Amino acid sequence: MELSLLSLFMLGVVALTQTRAGSHSMRYFHTAMSRPELGDSQFITVGYVDDQQFVRFDSSSESQRMEPRAAWMDKMDEEEPNYWEEQTQIYRKNAQIYRRNLETLRGYYNQSQGGLHTIQRMIGCEVSAEGSLRKGFYQFAYDGHDYIALHTETLSWTAADTGAENTKRKWEPEKSIAESYKAYLEKECTHWLKKYLVMGKDVLLRTDPPSVRVTRYSGPDGEVSLRCRAHGFYPAEISLTWLRDGEEQLQDTEFIETRPGGDGTFQKWAAVAMAPGQEDRYSCRVQHEALAQPLSLRWEPEASSVWVIVGVTAGVLVLVTAVVAGAVILRRRNSGREAWKGPIRQQEAGPGGKLLQPQSRDECGEFSQGKGCVWG
Incomplete structure (x- = not known):
């Protein structure tokens, strides 16, 4: 016990x-x-x-x-x-x-x-x-x-x-x-x-860049939300910010705290709600020590299952397809x-x-x- x-x-x-x-x-x-x-x-x-x-x-x-x-x-x-x-x-x-x-x-x-x-x-x-x-x-x-x-x-x-x-x-x-x-x-x-x-x-002094994707969810009342999810990054400090027409939406954003990914790296997500049809006005800005510069992502309907993985050595962005099989739930x-x-x-x-x-x-x-x- x-x-x-x-x-x-x-x-x-x-x-x-x-x-x-x-x-x-x-x-x-x-x-x-x-x-x-x-x-x-x-x-x-x-x-x-x-x-x-x-x-x-x-x-x-x-x-x-x-x-x-x-x-x-x-x-x-x-x-x-x-x-x-x-x-x-x-x-x-x-x-x-x-x-x-x-x-x-x-x-x-x-x-x-x-x-x-x-x-x-x-x-x-x-x-x-x-x-x-x-x-x-x-x-x-x-x-x-x-x-x-x-x-x-x-x-x-x-x-x-x-x-x-x-x-x-x-x-x-x-x-x-x-x-x-x-x-x-x-x-x-x-x-x-x-x-x-x-x-x-x-x-302890290594840096692993985050893999990030944006997904869309529909609610029963017709409202929609976009979720910006990052995983596989180290160290744990990361910033996920939703912007509408380039302006930060801190008050309308829902966060989960950074949590362990089970493999020595971390994961985090941030979600923002909006009226249907407004999705193209929103972008997710990602900042992390392993990124040479902030990463900006939007929801792409035809590529909702694509993760963006940042390659630090090459200094470029590489797109890869990944299937998400589950979620890790940790109890605070x-x-x-x-x-x-x-x-x-x-x-x-x-x-x-x-x-x-x-x-x-x-x-x-x-x-x-x-x-x-x-x-x-």
């Missing part, structure tokens, strides 16, 4: 962790789940560079070790000989911390009957194309709802409810806690992100903040709910890819 919940959550994360064109991000998603039937908890961590998962740790696995989830991470033994052992020890320790945190938060919310509960955290950074830090992320949730988040510019905490106020009151007076997280985001997080981008450049779980639109945060508490003071880089802060303070 816990794994299926996490799977649904992560599908939403993949669809929503997009960055601006040319920029890159690294995020770690931590999830702790109580298991009343077993009398313990499960702790899972997954790491993403852009949309690519590259590491995973599961406290309920047989090995209980941090493991690679991308082929390019197999080179890490040569780059950092002690990397996997250090990461394993960090997350085994975090698994114990999260178990205590689950007990602490049950007390905050008067959940004395036990049951299934979750703590989630997202921590990470985004860098520009030049490699400078654009923003950092440090957010938590409890039982699927926002809990507390750090504003790295002001070093202040935002609590989502009265339960989270307990943690805020303990964390805010201790400025060193927020400062240590900010230092990690600005230094270590960006350092490791740049290192991973070099190691996985063949996958939550919507929320700009960078992470699903709940993921964590709290760390000591015995009796007392906040443990930072003692060293091994006890507090997000050092070495994810160590945490005990909190409450």
Whole structure:
């Protein structure tokens, strides 16, 4: 049951962790789940560079070790000989911390009957194309709802409810806690992100142009709509814009969010409604990093099944016929903040709910890819 919940959550994360064109991000998603039937908890961590998962740790696995989830991470033994052992020890320790945190938060919310509960955290950074830090992320949730988040510019905490106020009151007076997280985001997080981008450049820095087509649909009331569909592109950032007589129709356009295509690329569509006979006034403009210039498409009645595929190397457009056999439907779980639109945060508490003071880089802060303070 816990794994299926996490799977649904992560599908939403993949669809929503997009960055601006040319920029890159690294995020770690931590999830702790109580298991009343077993009398313990499960702790899972997954790491993403852009949309690519590259590491995973599961406290309920047989090995209980941090493991690679991308082929390019197999080179890490040569780059950092002690990397996997250090990461394993960090997350085994975090698994114990999260178990205590689950007990602490049950007390905050008067959940004395036990049951299934979750703590989630997202921590990470985004860098520009030049490699400078654009923003950092440090957010938590409890039982699927926002809990507390750090504003790295002001070093202040935002609590989502009265339960989270307990943690805020303990964390805010201790400025060193927020400062240590900010230092990690600005230094270590960006350092490791740049290192991973070099190691996985063949996958992470590639660009695949979109295949695009325009189709027409008729409604029962006689209204028609045109749909501009793009697929097979990477990275995920793309712009689909409908224009009527050259003017953008943003208010009349329906979008779906960019979502995984199942093969390492992405897909997206945008639709616009109109009265019959107006179709020739509309064009779809497509902009993507892999395109030398924006692509403009119109609906062609005699060629409605033709996909336009952009060849970057040749710099020309090639028309090919493709048959669409199905559609991929992904379920979104939550919507929320700009960078992470699903709940993921964590709290760390000591015995009796007392906040443990930072003692060293091994006890507090997000050092070495994810160590945490005990909190409450």
